[in-house]
Amino acid sequence: MRKLIYLFLLLTVNFGCKDTERNLETKTANSAVQLYHNGDILTMDSDQPTYAEALVAKDGKIVFVGDKAKAEEKYAEAEKIDLNGKTLLPGFIDPHSHFGMVSNTMGQVDLNSPPVGDVENIADVLQKMKAYKEDKNIPDGEWIFGWGYDESQLEEKRHLNKTEIDSVLPSNPVYLVHTSGHMGVANSMALEKMNVSAETKNPEGGSIERMPNSQEPAGLVQETAMYPFVGNMLKILESKQAEFFAETQDKYAKNGITTAQDGMTDRNAINFFQSQADAGKLEIDLIALPGFSExxxxxxxxxxxWKTYKNGFKLQGTKIIADGSPQGKTAYFTEPFLTEVPGCKSECRGLPSLSQEALNDLFLKAYKAENQLFIHSNGDASIDMVIAAHENACKKLDQPLDKDRRTIVIHSQFVRPDQLKTYKEYNIEPSFFTNHAYFWGDVHVENLGKKRAFFLSPIASAEKLGLKYTNHSDATVTPIDPIFTIWTAVNRVSRAGKAIGPEERATPYQALKAITSHAAYEFFEEDQKGSLKEGKLADLVILDKNPLKVKPMEIKNIEVFETIKEGTTIYKK
Known part of the structure; x- marks a missing residue:
């Protein structure tokens, strides 16, 4: 099992509590004085929206926020930047994505369904894979990878199998990554190369789907069963990291993000990211989380x-995988799914990725070392396990249950109301994923029923409890697009145009807090980032419109006009 978990770390090619001291050895801030005015300068510095007439940045930091006349008097030498009615905000902070995986997709076939891609059925998948081999002149025997397919959005409403892939690519090992990142489909040659056969047993925490009335693998591998396949894929793609690094961070910057996260990072990726940072190639800040098996x-x-930036890169805390994917039906629930689950015949409640004993051990070690934990946990049964591990560690270490550790439960998709109250009591924070309301809201209603589906990523309830929730893209699962994430939090509209839990809709201001002030708090960076306040870094984003002043359904049409990192423009439309 540990060997499989280590292979999973290779999967992510992506590593880091309370110390945000920056090291600017090679990262030089803009020394010019800049005075921004004539727009909506939304400070994000209070519970309610607060605006300033002017903001002044100098030496990479904010030195003034307030009255324009006073700013002009105090900083007469400043370059005046007319916002022309645009909106100035703190730079967006990415609460959770996979920077390295985003980079790796640039060397794979895009199999996403609309609106992200154009795949509508299995024939489209097969055609794209066949065309990729031909267009790239890939020789027989060389691995071919695809990413982003979603069986719930295919006309056939099912996963592909190995024989279908074999029909177009019989001479290449092929592995297709599911949009959730928690499963994938391999063809016959890939299964053979990874030593998966009729005799191969399901690993702990994973499942190998079988052909009808047979033990022969069908191609679908879920959770821990996929680790060798994805580990192999990322090892092969690792050579292209440098090639795609600049393009990847540009993608973040173009979306207004000044601090990005790599949601699970192995040693090779840590070394690579630090080398890029030390060479002065990081224009944004990058936070990395090491995986739990190490x-x-x-x-x-x-x-x-740990905990300290060096040239824009730092290790923040440890990432734990506690369960699977709700749309992939591997998230761990107390009540079963309402629809058929591949590889399961009855009482299908998903899969815990770790035993309670193993999870307890990880919490105990991390809490003893003051190491911040980020736990991927979607289903309510998995969240029960996280809470139990927290209680066990606090008891054994004789530590307060509400100590300021900022343990983050990533996704917390189907947290129950009683669990939210426990979060508040124990000082645990959720990082929600409201993009699910759009991309899979209809699927969740079908698979889980309205009661559970409508309470997914409940920002409104979390706000009432006073939790400092965040909200993320989990890219590559959904696209890096904070504006769209704001839109999904505010509207909670599905692909079919249905409201998914309208009572849990966030206000635009709450949705902004989730990617600014609350996100800074998640990383113990609230003294430096997340709001427009004197002394903080001049990490800024300029939008063409104010999310608080447009109609809710129009928020997704707002565009990032400019992204500024420590006073220096890193993207401008």
Missing amino acids: LDKNLNDSTLV
Whole structure:
């Protein structure tokens, strides 16, 4: 099992509590003085929307926020930047995505369904894979990878199988990554190369789908069963990291993001990211999380510097995978799915990725070392396990249940109301994923029923409890687009145009907090980022319209006009 978990870390090619001291050895801030005015300068510095007439940035930091006349008097030498009615906000902070995986998709076949891609059925998938081999002149025997297919959006409403892929690519090993990132489909040659056969048993926490009335693998591998396949894929794609690095961070910057996250990072990726940072190639800040299978090694490694930026890159905390994907039907629930689950015959409640004992052990070690934890947990049964592990560690270490650790439950998709209250009591914070309301809201209603589906990523309830929730894209699962994430939080409209839990709709201001002030808090960076306040970094984003002043359904049409990192423009439309 541990060997499989280690292979999973290779999967992510993507590594980091409370210390935000910056090291600017090679990252030089803009020394010019800039005075922004004549627009909506939304400070994000209070519970209610607050505007300023002017903002002044100098030496990469905000030195003034307030009255325009006073700003002009105090900084007469400043370059005046007329916003012309546009909106100035703190730079967006990415609460959770996979920077390295975004980079890796640039070397794979895009199999996403509309509106992200154009795949509508299995024939489209097969045609794209066949065309990719021909267009790229890929020789027989070489691996071919695809990403983003979603069986719930295909006309056939099912996964592909190995024989279908074999029909167009019989001479290449092929692996297709599901949009959830928690499963994939391999063809016959790929299964053979990964030593998966009729004799191969399901690994703990994983499932290998079989052909009808047979033990022969069908091609679909879920959760821990997919780790060797994705580990192999990322090892092969690793050579292209440098090639796609600049393009990847440009993608983040174009979306107004000044601080990005790599949601699970192995040693090779840590070394690569730090080398890029030390060479002055990081224009944004990048936060990385190491994977849980290397926790012992990482905590005892004196060469790893945690919690502190070096040239824009830092290690923040440890990432744990506690369960699977709700749309992939591998998230772990207390009540079963209402529809058929591949590889399961009855009482199908999904899969915990770890035993309670293993999860308890990880919490105990991390809490003892003051190491911040980020736990991927979607289903309510998985969240029960997280809460139990937290209680166990606090009891054994004689620590307060509400100590300021900022344990983050990533996704918290189907958290129950009682669990939200426990979050508040224990000082645990959720990082929600409201994009699911749009992309899979209709699927969740079908698979889980309205009661559970309508309470997904409940920002409104979290706000009432006073939680500092965040909201993310989980790219590559959904696109990097904070504006769209705001739109999904505010509207909660599905692909079919149906409201998914309208009572949990966030206000535009709450949705903005989730990617600015609350996101800074998640990373212990609230003293430096997340709001427009004197002394904080001049990490800024300019939008063509104010999300608080347009109709809710029009928010998604707002465009990023400019992104500024420590006073320096890194993107301008």
